[in-house]
Amino acid sequence: GEDVEQSLFLSVREGDSSVINCTYTDSSSTYLYWYKQEPGAGLQLLTYIFSNMDMKQDQRLTVLLNKKDKHLSLRIADTQTGDSAIYFCAESNGSGAGSYQLTFGKGTKLSVIP
Amino acid sequence: EADIYQTPRYLVIGTGKKITLECSQTMGHDKMYWYQQDPGMELHLIHYSYGVNSTEKGDLSSESTVSRIRTEHFPLTLESARPSHTSQYLCASSDSREDGYTFGSGTRLTVV
Numbered sequence: 001g002e003d004v005e006q007s008l009f010l011s012v013r014e015g016d017s018s019v020i021n022c023t024y025t026d027s028s029s030t031y032l033y034w035y036k037q038e039p040g041a042g043l044q045l046l047t048y049i050f051s052n053m054d055m056k057q058d059q060r061l062t063v064l065l066n067k068k069d070k071h072l073s074l075r076i077a078d079t080q081t082g083d084s085a086i087y088f089c090a091e092s093n094g095s096g097a098g099s100y101q102l103t104f105g106k107g108t109k110l111s112v113i114p
Numbered sequence: 115e116a117d118i119y120q121t122p123r124y125l126v127i128g129t130g131k132k133i134t135l136e137c138s139q140t141m142g143h144d145k146m147y148w149y150q151q152d153p154g155m156e157l158h159l160i161h162y163s164y165g166v167n168s169t170e171k172g173d174l175s176s177e178s179t180v181s182r183i184r185t186e187h188f189p190l191t192l193e194s195a196r197p198s199h200t201s202q203y204l205c206a207s208s209d210s211r212e213d214g215y216t217f218g219s220g221t222r223l224t225v226v
Contacts, residue, residue, distance in 0.1 A: 008155075031211045042120075042204055042217030086155055092211050101147075101162070102215060107155040 006089050006105035013113050018076040020108045022089030025070065029091040032065065033102065034074045037086045046074070046087075076110075084112045117141045120205050120218035127195055127225055135190045135221045137205035146188040147215065150174060151202040163188060195225045 003025045012018045024032070030051050035043040049056045049063045049072070056063045062075040076083055089105040118139040127133055139146070148161040159172030163182040177199070178192050188207075192199055202222050206215040 031214070033214045035214075035217075040220075040222075042219045043206075043215070044217070045214045048212065048214055088157070090214070092214075100211060101159070104157045107157075109155070 004089055004091055004103050004105040006087075006108045008106065009109050009111070011111045011113060012079050014079060014081060016079055018074075018079045018083065018110055018112075020074045020076075020087050020089075020110065022072040022074075022105055023070055024072065024089070024091045024103075026091060026093050026103070027070065029093060031092040032063075032072050033090040033092075034061075034063065034072075035088040035090060035104075037088065037107070039085075043088060079110075079112050081112045081114055084110055086110070118205060118207055118216050118218040120203075120221050122221060123219060124222050125224070127223075129196055129225055131195050131225075133192050133195055133223075135192075135203055135205075135223070137188045137190070137218060138186050139188075139207045139216070140186065141207060141209065141216065142185060143207035143209045143216070144185065145208045146182070147206045147208075148172070148178075148180060148188070148190050149204040149206065150176070151204055151220070157204070161190065195223075197225045199223060200225050 005023045033048045034046045036046050037043045060077045064073045086107040086109050088107045090102040121136045144165045146163045149157045158174035160176040161180040163169045202220050204220045205218040208215045
């Protein structure tokens with residue numbers, strides 16, 4: 001079945017860039033997502049990228065997609081203490097608009113050191 | 115502003131009790147999901163629904179049941195709670211692939 005892998009922990013200094021990496025196995029994935037989960041809260045969609053794109057930028061966030069290597073990354077520029085959270089990579093599977101599910105990675109816990 | 119609501123936020127109950135976790139969304143989404151999130155962060159899909167009167171079991175075997183009588187409401191019931199059910203339960207809904215899932219704030223359940 002589909003699988004999404006992420007490293008579990010990342011620690012960066014405030015003001016540096018953070019890069020969170022993700023690999024996936026489903027070559028038919030059409031959408032890939034990054035979610036953020038703060039302590040005690042649900043998951044919040046940060047951004048998504050369609051499979052025919054290589055890059056997507058949204059303010060401090062840059063998503064890079066390498067379809068050949070099935071590799072997705074999220075770069076956070078000028079990382080702040082408020083960025084400390086768990087980040088989940090997810091990919092959509094299933095055909096047609098009527099039914100699809102997201103497969104989530106196990107999450108990367110980002111710790112920002114002041 | 116949250117468009118998907120879960121109640122209660124926290125619940126501590128005794129073993130053997132029957133409980134229902136509530137999930138409601140105001141977005142008119144057809145698809146709804148229940149996830150169990152363990153302390154190690156991983157999400158496990160336990161139930162999903164693609165519309166009224168449609169429910170399916172997810173990847174993780176669960177002793178819970180769900181119902182979908184109305185589009186906006188997707189409650190999860192545990193007939194007899196056990197300590198192994200202690201976890202965070204997250205409800206989500208979706209409409210289009212571009213929008214992904216919208217998650218509720220979760221219910222943290224502790225069974226003593």
